[in-house]
Amino acid sequence: MKQYRLSSIILGLSLVFSQCKSKQIVYYELPAEMSTDVRTAVQAQCEKGLVLYRLNCAKCHSDTVKGKEVIPDFSPEQLSNYEFRFANKKHEDNLNETQLTQDELVCIIAFLTYKKKNKT
């Protein structure tokens, strides 16, 4: 009985920690000349993109360093005109249009473009 209680506490704690990890805050660097309205819209797009990135891309592209989520800094070249769906076999198999709509892909690209860069 006691052992059972202990294991449920451990399970509960690990659930709490995994929840915290997935809620890690990501900051954005938006161009200063962006107007407030545009900024608000882009920020909302980025927030959506972050969720979609975690669902669709993170398993292959994110790292965990000292318990922290590290999202790669893709270059503008990698993100501009980049045909994600057919870039390689893994993308072909995982990112077709039934799995990810064009609008969703646009949000993910906005998110990856404007997320704050990692410290090096």
Ligand code: HEC
């Ligand atoms: C099943 C694994 C997998 C998934 C899921 C995946 N990728 Fe990739 N991705 C790869 C591999 C493998 C490469 C090529 C090697 C590399 O650059 O890491 C790659 C390369 C890339 C590149 C670099 C292309 C270049 O020009 O060098 C970008 C950008 C990228 N992926 C973005 C994404 C985004 C955005 C998503 C989610 C919508 C995603 N990937 C989902 C495996 C994946």
